[in-house]
Amino acid sequence: MNDNANGREGVLVDPIGRLGESQLELIHETSLKILERVGIICYSDEASSLLKDAGCEVVERDDDASVVRFPRGLIERCIELAPSTVLLGARDPENSLVLRAEEPRVRFGSGSEANVYLEMEPSKFKQEDGEASIEYPVYRRLRGNVELLCEAAHLCQQLENLDFFIRTVNIQDSDIDEMDKDANKFFASLNNTSKHVMAGLTCLESLDKVIRIGEIIAGGEKELRENPVLSFITCIAKSPLQFVEDTTGKMMEIVRRGMPVVISSSPQGGSTAPIQETGMVSQINAEIIAGITLSQVVKPGAPVLYGSVPVRARMDDLNDLYGAPEFCWYNIDCIQMARRYGIPCYSTAGVGDAKVPGVQATVEKLISHAVIPMAGAQYVHYAFGLLEKTNVFSPDQAVLDDAQIGIVKHMLKAPDVNGEAAEATLSMIEEVMGTSHKLYARYTRKSMRNGTVFPPYQFETKESEDRSVLEAHRRRLELMEVPPRYLSRPVVERIYKEIAGLVDRINPYS
Amino acid sequence: MKGDELLQEIELNVVQGRRNSSDEGLDEDLSGTPGVTELVEDALNRGIGAKGILVDAISSGMTEVGERYEKGMYFLPDMLAAAETVEAAMEILEPYLLKAGIESRGKIVLATVKGDLHDIGKNIVGLMLKGTGYSVIDLGNNVDPDDIVSAVVENEANMLGLSALLTTTMHQMSETIEAFSGVGFRDKVKVMVGGAPISSEFAEEIGADGYGKDAFEALKLADDFTDI
Numbered sequence: 001m002n003d004n005a006n007g008r009e010g011v012l013v014d015p016i017g018r019l020g021e022s023q024l025e026l027i028h029e030t031s032l033k034i035l036e037r038v039g040i041i042c043y044s045d046e047a048s049s050l051l052k053d054a055g056c057e058v059v060e061r062d063d064d065a066s067v068v069r070f071p072r073g074l075i076e077r078c079i080e081l082a083p084s085t086v087l088l089g090a091r092d093p094e095n096s097l098v099l100r101a102e103e104p105r106v107r108f109g110s111g112s113e114a115n116v117y118l119e120m121e122p123s124k125f126k127q128e129d130g131e132a133s134i135e136y137p138v139y140r141r142l143r144g145n146v147e148l149l150c151e152a153a154h155l156c157q158q159l160e161n162l163d164f165f166i167r168t169v170n171i172q173d174s175d176i177d178e179m180d181k182d183a184n185k186f187f188a189s190l191n192n193t194s195k196h197v198m199a200g201l202t203c204l205e206s207l208d209k210v211i212r213i214g215e216i217i218a219g220g221e222k223e224l225r226e227n228p229v230l231s232f233i234t235c236i237a238k239s240p241l242q243f244v245e246d247t248t249g250k251m252m253e254i255v256r257r258g259m260p261v262v263i264s265s266s267p268q269g270g271s272t273a274p275i276q277e278t279g280m281v282s283q284i285n286a287e288i289i290a291g292i293t294l295s296q297v298v299k300p301g302a303p304v305l306y307g308s309v310p311v312r313a314r315m316d317d318l319n320d321l322y323g324a325p326e327f328c329w330y331n332i333d334c335i336q337m338a339r340r341y342g343i344p345c346y347s348t349a350g351v352g353d354a355k356v357p358g359v360q361a362t363v364e365k366l367i368s369h370a371v372i373p374m375a376g377a378q379y380v381h382y383a384f385g386l387l388e389k390t391n392v393f394s395p396d397q398a399v400l401d402d403a404q405i406g407i408v409k410h411m412l413k414a415p416d417v418n419g420e421a422a423e424a425t426l427s428m429i430e431e432v433m434g435t436s437h438k439l440y441a442r443y444t445r446k447s448m449r450n451g452t453v454f455p456p457y458q459f460e461t462k463e464s465e466d467r468s469v470l471e472a473h474r475r476r477l478e479l480m481e482v483p484p485r486y487l488s489r490p491v492v493e494r495i496y497k498e499i500a501g502l503v504d505r506i507n508p509y510s
Numbered sequence: 511m512k513g514d515e516l517l518q519e520i521e522l523n524v525v526q527g528r529r530n531s532s533d534e535g536l537d538e539d540l541s542g543t544p545g546v547t548e549l550v551e552d553a554l555n556r557g558i559g560a561k562g563i564l565v566d567a568i569s570s571g572m573t574e575v576g577e578r579y580e581k582g583m584y585f586l587p588d589m590l591a592a593a594e595t596v597e598a599a600m601e602i603l604e605p606y607l608l609k610a611g612i613e614s615r616g617k618i619v620l621a622t623v624k625g626d627l628h629d630i631g632k633n634i635v636g637l638m639l640k641g642t643g644y645s646v647i648d649l650g651n652n653v654d655p656d657d658i659v660s661a662v663v664e665n666e667a668n669m670l671g672l673s674a675l676l677t678t679t680m681h682q683m684s685e686t687i688e689a690f691s692g693v694g695f696r697d698k699v700k701v702m703v704g705g706a707p708i709s710s711e712f713a714e715e716i717g718a719d720g721y722g723k724d725a726f727e728a729l730k731l732a733d734d735f736t737d738i
């Protein structure tokens with residue numbers, strides 16, 4: 001495989017970690033013991049029997065499930081089998097991603113299935129007992145639908161720092177039935193962005209339709225495997241330590257078809273996993289490596305990502321809590337575990353608990369946006385526009401997040417301290433000391449332009465009012481004016497001819 | 511190179527902010543090729559008049575720089591780099607201009623007041639004034655009121671610019687203005703003041719003639735005071 005020359009490079013970091021070697025080893029050991037002693041409650045008969053053949057101890061339960069206990073040798077062999085490099089393709093080759101486990105190169109993308117699309121209208125308000133007036137964002141909550149998904153994909157295409165697209169809203173159109181959701185959502189996404197498209201699968205029955213859409217776009221069966229323009233997320237674990245029938249089945253079928261898939265788990269520390277760091281990370285790691293083991297039993301060498309979405313619960317209502325420092329701990333630890341295993345990491349950052357853009361959202365997002373990628377995850381999802389603990393997608397927030405991630409990417413750049421820079425420093429200092437004004441301003445000029453010096457905040461306001469949300473909204477409207485780069489007419493026509501159930505209102509050529 | 515080509519070359523190097531051949535410039539790496547000082551020397555040696563160099567190369571270069579700034583193509587460091595080329599060129603041209611009886615646009619004495627060491631803002635103001643053709647006598651920082659007054663009188667400056675960044679030193683501005691009363695030169699000089707704690711109200715209160723919030727306002731004041 002060629003170097004990243006033709007893909008989105010992201011930013012290569014010198015990774016930080018929370019855990020030392022012996023602590024990583026301890027987590028690994030604890031996960032193995034969990035899988036050896038407690039095992040996974042598996043609701044998929046097929047998975048249980050495959051795992052049994054592979055050497056697991058399988059004990060039937062009375063509720064149609066079985067307990068699968070994993071020998072450590074099997075897990076370690078399967079982890080070895082999982083490829084350390086996974087290619088995620090794209091309609092435009094320059095948008096493809098080469099994820100290498102040993103290379104801490106960070107990319108950011110959207111995610112994932114919010115119910116609400118938060119529309120915003122700037123409105124003018126007048127002071128009650130005075131003359132002053134102010135512009136203020138007023139929000140409307142729209143239910144996700146396929147047209148809003150098209151809009152979101154189009155917006156995400158324009159966001160400079162967004163490296164891949166995971167569908168941001170789920171589609172709740174009354175005229176699209178369950179069986180046709182997958183084809184509609186993948187087509188809506190792929191037709192509006194030329195970046196990599198990833199999503200979960202609603203119905204196993206539509207897997208082949210979706211793959212067929214990918215084949216038509218990529219130019220054939222083999223071509224899709226070489227340039228997988230789409231890939232899948234399967235959260236096979238239901239924490240604690242259960243494999244659900246539906247998603248486990250989907251994962252196995254995706255793997256059989258040679259498509260890349262994320263094997264993920266998303267426990268809540270304090271409700272479905274221990275809240276303590278050791279407990280949370282040992283359990284989620286056990287769930288993920290058990291899933292990866294199953295994938296490699298089904299098809300050795302199958303391209304999978306280590307999908308860690310560890311969340312903390314809040315104690316007032318046991319709902320998810322993303323803006324918590326522990327969220328960062330858990331995620332960083334998982335990134336270190338994935339690196340230890342040599343499997344590319346699908347990680348998580350940037351979800352706000354806040355319901356609308358503003359100070360709270362910014363605080364919550366910035367801690368995880370800035371800190372988690374420092375650990376060097378190859379693929380950071382949830383990073384754009386998500387609010388209200390993933391229930392809401394706000395396109396204006398996505399624009400704000402793009403600016404924030406721009407800052408983070410710059411911050412993560414490797415230091416430029418070397419002999420040449422030292423030479424330049426000496427001659428610069430000698431020169432400046434010879435002037436009357438003693439200012440280094442002239443030496444900033446090229447750096448300002450080649451991007452080595454970062455500009456001030458994109459949405460700063462010169463007046464004392466903070467208009468960043470309104471300015472981001474304006475920017476979004478500007479970005480939406482850029483004409484979408486649809487698939488070509490013949491490709492779209494072919495897709496509509498072959499794939500039943502696609503709604504006409506998202507066909508740009510109809 | 512023909513004469514007018516040489517003038518064009520000077521103009522281009524002003525725009526690029528290249529004082530001499532070791533400066534690299536902005537659009538491309540031009541280091542090694544002659545910069546403004548070398549080109550000005552060359553022009554003078556070929557008998558091109560100092561006034562022509564000033565008007566047809568240097569001023570027109572600065573006009574171009576100003577336009578690029580207006581359009582957002584240039585930033586303050588680019589203006590300063592260009593202003594430095596003008597400063598360097600003026601050092602060479604000054605004796606020739608004097609001989610030809612051509613006066614500078616106006617003459618300003620600049621200083622940060624007594625007790626105050628902050629001079630970044632004042633230096634920017636000074637560079638920009640030089641860059642637009644004013645003759646600037648910079649006394650530095652922490653300057654005694656009497657020394658400021660003597661410098662104004664000796665140099666027959668038509669303007670004085672005072673800078674203060676501390677609330678504890680701003681009153682030195684009024685002391686300085688008052689120090690003129692002994693020498694009676696106050697009606698010949700326009701005083702502008704600036705620095706973060708200064709305001710137009712304060713300027714009025716102490717009897718200054720103008721307040722500038724930044725280097726651009728300083729330029730505008732200078733133009734007003736010199737009737738340009």
Ligand code: B12
Pocket residue numbers: 625626627628629630631632634635670671672673674675676677678702703704705706707721722723724725726727728
């Ligand atoms: C850099 C700096 C320093 C540097 C100065 C280096 C130098 N070569 O100048 C150093 C470290 C030496 C310094 C020291 C001190 N500083 Co100091 N310093 C600053 C700082 C951070 C920036 C000032 C600056 O250069 N701004 C950038 C320039 C471009 O802006 P500017 O100066 O405002 O100039 C622009 C305009 O005002 C205008 N302008 C300026 N002059 C003029 C003149 C005319 C005629 C016109 C028309 C326009 C004009 O045009 C300029 C260009 O656009 C300020 C805080 C701040 N952000 O303002 C504190 C600040 C000014 N310092 C402060 C203090 C307290 C001190 C010290 C007392 C600290 C200490 N305890 O030792 C000492 C005092 C030393 C002394 N005796 O002067 C306080 C002042 C508080 C007060 N009471 O007023 C400030 C505000 C910081 C703070 N918030 O505490 N400081």
